[in-house]
Amino acid sequence: xxxxxxxxxxxxxxxxxxxxxxxxxxxxxxxxxxxxxxxxxxxxxxxxxxxxxxxxxxxxxxxxxxxxxxxxxxxxxxxxxxxxxxxxxxxxxxxxxxxxxxxxxxxxxxxxxxxxxxxxxxxxxxxxxxxxxxxxxxxxxxxxxxxxxxxxxxxxxxxxxxxxxxxxxxxxxxxxxxxxxxxxxxxxxxxxxxxxxxxxxxxxxxxxxxxxxxxxxxxxxxxxxxxxxxxxxxxxxxxxxxxxxxxxxxxxxxxxxxxxxxxxxxxxxxxxxxxxxxxxxxxxxxxxxxxxxxxxxxxxxxxxxxxxxxxxxxxxxxxxxxxxxxxxxxxxxxxxxxxxxxxxxxxxxxxxxxxxxxxxxxxxxxxxxxxxxxxxxxxxxxxxxxxxxxxxxxxxxxxxxxxxxxxxxxxxxxxxxxxxxxxxxxxxxxxxxxxxxxxxxxxxxxxxxxxxxxxxxxxxxxxxxxxxxxxxxxxxxxxxxxxxxxxxxxxx
Amino acid sequence: xxxxxxxxxxxxxxxxxxxxxxxxxxxxxxxxxxxxxxxxxxxxxxxxxxxxxxxxxxxxxxxxxxxxxxxxxxxxxxxxxxxxxxxxxxxxxxxxxxxxxxxxxxxxxxxxxxxxxxxxxxxxxxxxxxxxxxxxxxxxxxxxxxxxxxxxxxxxxxxxxxxxxxxx
Numbered sequence: 001x002x003x004x005x006x007x008x009x010x011x012x013x014x015x016x017x018x019x020x021x022x023x024x025x026x027x028x029x030x031x032x033x034x035x036x037x038x039x040x041x042x043x044x045x046x047x048x049x050x051x052x053x054x055x056x057x058x059x060x061x062x063x064x065x066x067x068x069x070x071x072x073x074x075x076x077x078x079x080x081x082x083x084x085x086x087x088x089x090x091x092x093x094x095x096x097x098x099x100x101x102x103x104x105x106x107x108x109x110x111x112x113x114x115x116x117x118x119x120x121x122x123x124x125x126x127x128x129x130x131x132x133x134x135x136x137x138x139x140x141x142x143x144x145x146x147x148x149x150x151x152x153x154x155x156x157x158x159x160x161x162x163x164x165x166x167x168x169x170x171x172x173x174x175x176x177x178x179x180x181x182x183x184x185x186x187x188x189x190x191x192x193x194x195x196x197x198x199x200x201x202x203x204x205x206x207x208x209x210x211x212x213x214x215x216x217x218x219x220x221x222x223x224x225x226x227x228x229x230x231x232x233x234x235x236x237x238x239x240x241x242x243x244x245x246x247x248x249x250x251x252x253x254x255x256x257x258x259x260x261x262x263x264x265x266x267x268x269x270x271x272x273x274x275x276x277x278x279x280x281x282x283x284x285x286x287x288x289x290x291x292x293x294x295x296x297x298x299x300x301x302x303x304x305x306x307x308x309x310x311x312x313x314x315x316x317x318x319x320x321x322x323x324x325x326x327x328x329x330x331x332x333x334x335x336x337x338x339x340x341x342x343x344x345x346x347x348x349x350x351x352x353x354x355x356x357x358x359x360x361x362x363x364x365x366x367x368x369x370x371x372x373x374x375x376x377x378x379x380x381x382x383x384x385x386x387x388x389x390x391x392x393x394x395x396x397x398x399x400x401x402x403x404x405x406x407x408x409x410x411x412x413x414x415x416x417x418x419x420x421x422x423x424x425x426x427x428x429x430x431x432x433x434x435x436x437x438x439x440x441x442x443x444x445x446x447x448x449x450x451x452x453x454x455x456x457x458x459x460x461x462x463x464x465x466x467x468x469x470x471x472x473x474x475x476x477x478x479x480x481x482x483x484x485x486x487x488x489x490x491x492x
Numbered sequence: 493x494x495x496x497x498x499x500x501x502x503x504x505x506x507x508x509x510x511x512x513x514x515x516x517x518x519x520x521x522x523x524x525x526x527x528x529x530x531x532x533x534x535x536x537x538x539x540x541x542x543x544x545x546x547x548x549x550x551x552x553x554x555x556x557x558x559x560x561x562x563x564x565x566x567x568x569x570x571x572x573x574x575x576x577x578x579x580x581x582x583x584x585x586x587x588x589x590x591x592x593x594x595x596x597x598x599x600x601x602x603x604x605x606x607x608x609x610x611x612x613x614x615x616x617x618x619x620x621x622x623x624x625x626x627x628x629x630x631x632x633x634x635x636x637x638x639x640x641x642x643x644x645x646x647x648x649x650x651x652x653x654x655x656x657x658x659x660x
Contacts, residue, residue, distance in 0.1 A: 011642055015645075018649065062632070064635065102659075112653055112659040115652075123646075126639075137633065138635065141640050149646045152647070152654065158653075216598045
């Protein structure tokens with residue numbers, strides 16, 4: 001099966017959901033989400049049987065890279081995160097209903113819920129297109145497909161002022177960053193005379209290149225990418241948007257949007273890093289951004305009281321580690337060095353597992369615990385040992401404790417910085433990791449060693465599907481923490 | 493030609509400033525039309541006749557009329573007078589100045605002297621701009637156009653969900 005069928009199948013699935021929602025008059029619209037999960041799971045299996053084309057020239061291949069392990073890995077991440085987001089959305093449905101529809105005679109009691117399950121599928125297709133895009137035009141249109149779907153999803157709770165405010169902020173700042181991206185693309189086209197990434201790589205590697213203009217193009221593109229990645233100093237939107245958005249959407253933003261931004265960054269920055277006249281300056285810029293992001297994200301997370309806001313700053317901090325791996329390409333003298341691409345992909349895979357686990361717990365508790373303050377999770381271990389254990393694994397992995405996926409993610413990133421001899425970067429990363437230990441484990445301590453607030457001692461149940469997803473994620477986190485070679489092996 | 497360029501560039505900038513400065517929403521919308529007209533003339537001077545015409549037909553025509561309709565239907569009141577926000581002005585001014593200096597520096601160091609751009613293929617006789625652009629969109633660029641279709645679908649669904657008065 002040609003690889004580009006996958007995205008079209010996902011889009012078709014989204015259309016099916018919309019049509020079923022419109023015409024089938026379902027009693028309980030949550031079955032739409034189950035249909036979506038099933039379809040995406042089938043597409044995930046199809047990933048393993050795609051065939052590489054014999055000659056990837058012309059036609060669609062002008063815009064769409066021939067399948068390599070990297071693009072397939074990122075497609076898998078997109079599918080997996082969308083499946084988990086839909087699972088979260090099922091638990092979260094009562095909140096969506098309460099804050100979108102207003103009950104009146106003749107209206108469906110779950111009006112507006114169907115689209116909440118269909119829109120993530122279009123975002124997923126956009127994310128998958130992005131992971132294969134190798135032409136400035138296809139990068140741009142797939143990035144915009146994802147962004148516009150996210151603008152809608154963030155503002156989805158239309159009777160909730162916080163959600164609307166987050167949507168407007170995200171829309172305005174996102175549009176501004178898109179402007180920078182397109183301006184940068186225009187300069188890049190002017191410098192290299194092509195919009196296809198292979199040709200751009202070739203043109204940037206030549207000696208006669210106009211380095212000033214190329215650097216200007218890079219700066220403009222980096223502004224836009226840093227915005228999407230949530231790298232300092234373009235991270236200001238993240239805390240507000242993450243806090244205001246519906247919890248499943250926050251999870252999707254922090255994982256899907258970050259994975260897509262990362263692969264676009266990998267693809268757009270690699271031509272610059274491969275160019276002999278530019279590589280020194282580009283690395284210097286990336287290192288400065290990485291140091292800033294590491295420090296800002298992790299130190300600003302320390303005083304946070306709101307759980308979603310804390311995870312927002314944590315997401316900024318993790319962008320810092322990703323940029324650290326990207327910025328420290330190994331010196332030639334180091335034997336057996338991993339490529340930055342492998343390290344970034346592993347880190348992102350680990351980040352996906354642990355962040356989605358944390359958000360699964362959050363959204364599954366949202367109905368029982370309405371507050372999102374960290375204090376409302378006090379004594380959780382006594383009310384629901386299962387939720388507490390899952391959150392403990394997620395926090396341990398986010399902090400980077402050995403035997404979890406997060407440990408090896410950080411370990412590889414640190415090793416890259418050491419191999420590259422980037423000591424300033426390493427110092428910042430050490431401070432960041434130490435701060436991370438404090439704020440992640442603070443939550444674990446409050447769950448296990450304090451009593452629940454008065455009047456909130458009741459046990460909390462977990463739905464079978466969510467429970468199953470949590471168990472799978474926990475197993476995967478520990479498995480990747482014990483045998484990271486399996487994932488790394490995908491890229492060698 | 494250079495004179496015309498400066499004239500229309502000034503017109504576009506003047507309109508742009510008007511959008512920000514005018515307190516009355518209707519005046520702001522008309523300033524935007526002015527800016528679009530200047531921009532369209534610039535496109536036409538670059539021999540991009542189709543883009544110039546579309547700029548006038550679609551943006552200055554259809555979209556701005558829609559804007560005006562909405563402004564009048566909602567009866568958007570004139571913006572209230574605010575205290576002069578000195579700090580925001582200083583910050584915005586600093587960023588714009590820095591960006592302007594950067595662009596000037598880049599241009600002075602041979603910014604436009606990059607690799608030669610691909611030559612523009614002249615239309616075959618009888619084939620207009622529209623014909624060629626259509627061919628490109630639905631021939632070479634069919635794939636991105638499909639993705640834009642998905643984008644528009646998602647946007648339409650979003651508009652309905654977010655703005656419909658009573659969801660059914």
